[in-house]
Amino acid sequence: MTKEALSLKLHMRVADVLGMAILRGDYPAGTVLPPEMQLCEELGISRTALREALRGLIAKGLLESRPKRGTLVRDEVYWNHLDPDLLRWRIETTDTSTYLEKMFALRRATEPEAAALAARHALPENRAQLAADFQAMVDAGDDDAAWVEADLAFHRTVYLATRNEFFWPIGEMLAVSLRQMFSIAAQGSHRARAIAEHADLCSAIVEGKPDLARAASLTLLGNAVSDIDRVRTEGR
Amino acid sequence: MTKEALSLKLHMRVADVLGMAILRGDYPAGTVLPPEMQLCEELGISRTALREALRGLIAKGLLESRPKRGTLVRDEVYWNHLDPDLLRWRIETTDTSTYLEKMFALRRATEPEAAALAARHALPENRAQLAADFQAMVDAGDDDAAWVEADLAFHRTVYLATRNEFFWPIGEMLAVSLRQMFSIAAQGSHRARAIAEHADLCSAIVEGKPDLARAASLTLLGNAVSDIDRVRTEGR
DNA sequence: TGATTCTTATTTGTAATACAATATTACTTA
DNA sequence: TAAGTAATATTGTATTACAAATAAGAATCA
Structure with a gap:
């Protein structure tokens, strides 16, 4: 041993x-x-x-x-494929490029709906947290590490803000998975656009507009797809 | 002890x-x-x-x-809220009516996308299984228990057929949860309509038509909402 | 006094051993 | 051949003892 x-x-x-x-x-x-x-x-x-x-x-x-x-x-x-340990073991044993795609398919299915639910059911503290996470993204400036952490926190908060605990494990799993992804490929591209998109999503949830939130989440994810592809081609 | x-x-x-x-x-x-x-x-x-x-x-x-x-x-x-044991403990301790709603919100988010993915990626054996599950629903006739089991198997197969393992725990959790739901309220209503809807979804997946599958899943879930409400008012 | 270091006590972590319960396998018998 | 029975291997539970870690308090020092 x-x-x-x-x-x-x-x-x-x-x-x-x-x-x-x-x-x-x-x-x-x-x-x-x-x-x-x-x-x-x-x-x-x-x-x-x-x-x-x-x-x-x-x-x-x-x-x-x-x-x-x-x-x-x-x-x-x-198997509980959403379990953080399982994910970790998987990352260290199997090929990453295949599961990033699958992970993103799940995200695409759940996050827009989670955003809509958050807009409807989020507590004041959830909305405050989301605004704080967004602000952290803005404040990050050129600090890549800080930006990634703020980004992860933001999306995690969206899942929490649904106040539907069945969504939480998915959010946690995505946070772990995305952190792994970002550690492969350095970020920094399209940050201005990303901030604008997150601003839309953030205000939609904070102001309690489900349909807007869902739409904002969809466009945000749509653009993130290209980032995924970039990771899959460049990194490893 | x-x-x-x-x-x-x-x-x-x-x-x-x-x-x-x-x-x-x-x-x-x-x-x-x-x-x-x-x-x-x-x-x-x-x-x-x-x-x-x-x-x-x-x-x-x-x-x-x-x-x-x-x-x-x-x-x-x-907590791994999708874990079958957690769900069981929850059912036996807390109020069911609250979590059925949340469970259904997750289902509404994931199942249409799962259906679309299944139509794209399902293996021949997945498609055969789905057809078999559907046939079992038809064959069930007036046997309530058999119909419920076939219905559960059908939807479980949809999640498996995505060939995306991150969807599987959700499907398993829903199966457990739905079984609990059906055990509360006796079924039998709208069965003809249900069969037609499942037929649409089944053929869409078997024939590999993602958009049709997603649409069929959505309508199927839309009607199932009323069943949920029925359960929440009648049962308990 | 205030901060720092050392000691102590409590709780979990690991080991070793013994025996119980269970289910497979093989054997025996009608 | 079939059914039943005994042997056997493997996990399940109990007990005891000690190791390791850490929070809390005591002692020490600036």
Whole structure:
């Protein structure tokens, strides 16, 4: 068991190793993992640590275990693909270009509707937060890192402002995913246009105009598509 | 620790108890749970079982733990609200009428786009499955249970057929949620219309016509809204 | 006094061992 | 052959002991 990472606790490092192995395809769906005792030896850890790691993977839908039968990998259909850990394991094992496209398809489906819902149901504090996030984008100036963080915060706030908790995991997942994307390709292009678009979306939500918000979100995403393509061609 | 349920394994029953307690609001965000030893006594279980239950809840984003500091409840924003277990705990603790509306808002956002994606990317086996699911709806006749199951399978297949795994957890969650809904209010009304609408959606996807599929999904959902309202007024 | 460092105590984290429960497999028997 | 039964491997639970981390308080120093 190499210490490799900053995930302090042992069982979490073990979960990382096993999770990545599964995501990588080392154990296809239906496969049974090696018996606990054997895995303990291979990894050089106690059964306690291993089992706690397995419980985490089971909770995320990756595994399923029964006495005598063993611990087997469930069909991918049951995995919680929006889980931040899953996403992380995926990023570190599989090819990124394919999943960015899929991620964006989900975003395109949900974000305009989320914007409309936010315009309708957002609390005053949500609207204030959104305005603050937007202001941070403006204030970022030429600081790329600051701009990206503000951008991520802005879109995350949109999902939160729906006050519909079923939208939240999607927003969180997109935040993680987009951060990864931005770290690949440096930003800075079309920033003026981006600010104008975000301004439209922000005011539509703050002023409680659902249809305007949906439309603003759509145009914003429409333009972001080209950025995605740029990432896919340039970066990696 | 009462045996109460059919979840065979102890640590899973414990997870149910704690999960429901958290969902119910017994431990608001930021609260620290009682120390492990104390919880063990209260529940009458070993520390092993308790900790394995906690690892599961941590994996779902509900909890966070550190030495000395204790195990505390995270902000709801980080919970995996699409997780089947979370949904189940929620159904058994909180009021259903509120979340059905939210669930439907998510469905309205994602399903038309999922239908369009399915029409584009579905594998032959996906299309065959969808046709089979539709046929099962037709064959159900007056058998309410069979019809509901076929209906659930149909919509689940739509999400799978997108071949975009980020859509899958949503489809799974909706399946669980809709099953709960149907168990509240008996069905049977407008079945002829429902079959016609599903036929349109099915053929659009099978024949690979994205725009038609999206439109068919939208009309289908538009009519389903009234069913929801019916459920909310009649049932309970 | 105020800030800093050290000590202490509490809580989670990991290990090791033993046994129980369960389901597969193989065997036995009618 | 079929049904039932026993052997066996694997996960599930309990117990104990100790390690590690950190928050809080005590002691120290400027």
